[in-house]
Each structure stands twice: as structure tokens, then as C-alpha cells.
């Protein structure tokens with residue numbers, strides 16, 4: 001890791017917000033690579049995941065967190081606890097909201113959490129591309145919220161990238177001088193294997209029925225590299241036999257579709273040929289078991 005030049009700034013920024021406001025999409029855009037999976041399904045993100053952005057003037061380590069909501073089971077509790085820990089451990093919080101809808105009750109739970117911390121907050125209004133022309137939340141609910149808490153506010157679209165340069169300079173402005181925490185060319189703290197598993201889970205989220213994805217944990221059990229291709233062996237754990245049936249699909253058609261799309265995503269990630277072998281396991285009530293949560297890679 002090089003020594004930072006005079007005036008170089010660095011720090012950790014937690015990306016916090018309700019499910020589906022675009023936290024993971026934003027982190028991917030900012031670091032310029034797909035390291036976090038995204039989908040229209042809430043609770044797509046389960047693990048704390050760092051994305052690293054290094055420029056000539058600063059290094060920002062983004063901490064992507066699962067969307068915050070009231071927990072209903074052990075997995076949910078672990079997710080909220082990790083988000084709370086992230087808030088207290090970072091230099092800055094980027095609270096992301098969906099600007100295409102008004103500030104509301106869903107944000108309240110998070111704002112209460114933020115009021116308990118001393119970490120400075122910036123309010124980011126995402127999805128500016130989706131905002132109806134006659135509705136400007138900068139003049140409405142969000143501005144009131146930001147003014148009340150004295151939070152700087154910035155509006156952007158994580159999807160199109162518009163406004164992200166402004167966001168980036170605002171973040172740098174609020175960071176203190178500091179060292180490189182990671183080598184300048186690193187974009188995430190996660191091992192490639194973890195991201196491979198996530199890319200498989202992303203296809204399950206996108207392709208299967210609503211109730212199935214939340215019961216899925218993917219574990220990449222083995223990766224073999226040969227001169228020609230990389231072989232990836234991954235287990236898809238579900239909680240019930242019926243879910244196993246859905247994942248496999250008629251004559252294996254669903255598993256085939258998942259595998260084919262995930263294989264392409266993994267090829268993009270590693271920039272090479274991939275052979276992907278998926279198998280489905282039934283692991284009853286894994287979301288209730290701290291032991292299984294840990295085994296499946298969650299910080300419990």
C-alpha cells in the first residue's frame with residue numbers, strides 16, 4: 001500500500017436506507033464495478049460489503065448494508081444489528097432515500113437509529129431519473145428533514161450516474177485527511193468466491209417466486225482453476241422441499257436458467273471462461289440457526 005500524499009483524504013462511509021432505495025446500485029456505480037448484487041426484491045443485500053473508491057485525492061470505503069426494517073427472525077436481527085454497528089463504526093453516514101416517493105414512516109425507524117449516533121450524516125436522494133416532473137421533494141418532505149437535522153443533501157441517479165460527481169465531492173469534503181486503507185486498485189474487501197455466490201443468489205432473486213429468495217443461501221464450496229477455465233461448485237441451500245422443487249423447476253429448467261445467467265455474470269467478474277455446477281440442498285430453518293448463519297457466511 002503506497003503512502004498517501006499531503007492532503008489526501010480517506011474514510012469509511014456507511015450507505016444506509018430503507019430496502020430498495022438503491023444502496024447497492026449506488027455503491028456499484030461509485031466503485032465502477034459490480035460487486036454488490038441488486039434486485040427489486042427487498043433484503044437482497046445480506047452481508048456488510050465494502051466497496052472501495054480511490055481517486056488521486058481520496059480513498060472512500062463504502063459500507064453497503066442491508067436495508068433497515070424491523071426484524072422478524074434471527075437473520076433479520078443480525079442484519080439490523082450489523083447496520084447499527086456500521087453506523088457507529090464509520091466516519092460518515094450516507095442516508096439514501098428514494099426521491100420518487102415522499103419521505104415517510106419507513107424512514108422514521110432509520111432516523112431514530114441515526115439520532116442515537118454522533119456520526120455525521122449526508123442525505124442522498126436517489127432515483128432522480130424516476131421523479132415526476134411536477135414533484136420536487138427537494139422543496140418538500142426531504143428538505144424539511146435535512147434542514148431539521150442539519151444534514152447536507154444531494155440528489156442523483158445511481159442508475160444513470162447523473163449527479164454522482166456532486167455526491168462524490170460532497171463526501172470527500174466531509175472526510176478528514178487520512179491514509180490509504182487498501183491498495184488503490186482494490187474495489188472490494190470481499191473474496192471473489194463470496195461475490196460468485198452472490199451472483200448466483202441474484203439470479204435466484206430475479207427468476208423465482210417472491211417467497212423463495214428469502215429462504216436461499218448460496219455457498220461456493222469449491223473453485224478449481226485450470227488453464228482453460230474456472231470450475232465453480234456451489235450449493236443452493238433452501239429451507240423446504242417445496243422450495244427445492246421451485247429452484248430446480250420442471251425437468252430442471254429453472255436451475256438451468258439460474259445457472260446459465262449466473263455463469264455469464266461470473267465470467268464477467270473473473271474475465272474468463274467458467275463452468276458452473278449448482279446443487280440444491282434442503283437445510284430446514286437455517287435462518288433461525290446462528291450456527292447455520294455463520295456457516296453460510298453471515299456475521300452473527
Ligand code: GDP
Nearest residue numbers: 020021022023024025038039040127157158159
Ligand atoms: P437496495 O435494496 O437499497 O440495495 O437497492 P438495490 O440497489 O438492490 O436497487 C433496488 C431496485 O431499484 C433495483 O431494481 C434497481 O435497479 C433500482 N434502482 C436503483 N437505483 C436506481 C435509480 O437511480 N433509478 C431507478 N430508476 N432505479 C434504481
Ligand code: K
Nearest residue numbers: 020039041044
Ligand atoms: K434490493
Ligand code: MG
Nearest residue numbers: 023024044045
Ligand atoms: Mg442492497
